[in-house]
Amino acid sequence: MIRILPVVIFFMSIGASAQVFKWVDADGRTHFSDRREPDAQAIGLKLPKPVAGDPTVSPTAAAPKPGPYSAFEILSPETNKTLRQPEDTVAVSLLLDPPLMDGHKIELVLDDVAIPVEKSAGTQLNLQGISFGSHRAYAQIRDPQGAVIAGTPIVIFHLRKPIPPGVLP
Known part of the structure; x- marks a missing residue:
């Protein structure tokens, strides 16, 4: 299970429009991929929402304003x-x-x-x-x-x- 965690984290970083597939091979190992394999099932991943400390979130990031200054x-x-x-x-x-x-x-x-x-x-x-x-x-x-x-x-x-x-x- 620990070996699968990095793969899951990798796929969580893919854009929301990406499709992820999961399947189990003949040896019982679970795989994840962006390509459909035989007997693979599509899985939905919920991406985390940005948090307050995220560099992309800021009150001035969306609308920098010079105010009364040119x-x-x-x-x-x-x-x-x-x-x-x-x-x-x-x-x-x-x-x-x-x-x-x-x-x-x-x-x-x-x-x-x-x-x-x-x-x-x-x-x-x-x-x-x-x-x-x-x-x-x-x-x-x-x-x-x-x-x-x-x-x-x-x-x-x-x-x-x-x-x-x-x-x-």
Whole structure:
């Protein structure tokens, strides 16, 4: 049964429109495939719904909005960019036009944790203590009452240690 589990997990990752077939061979082993075999039966798989921590789910992912600003986005790091560096610091560069209006505050959301940005930092930030691995980030602007009035699209980036010379990635 344990040998079958990876096969089942593999087929669970296939799109909802895919058909999966199950059959038992002459030796009593159960098989799964996307091709119909003799005596195979079609099985239905229920795919899990996305969860809140899923990088594809976010309040700003579906509808990024610049709000009262003509432009608001994360310029750096670029989406799907792999940063190979020895330190755990990531430089974040925002595009904001016009400049931040009075009473408005920027916050950067990194892996679902909001990080307030000091007005003196402007649109160039250095985040320290970022773990190596994949991260998702977006920025938002809050009005004086704390309501989100602008948001950027999500940027997913990967922070990795440098590859030593002579080693293939």
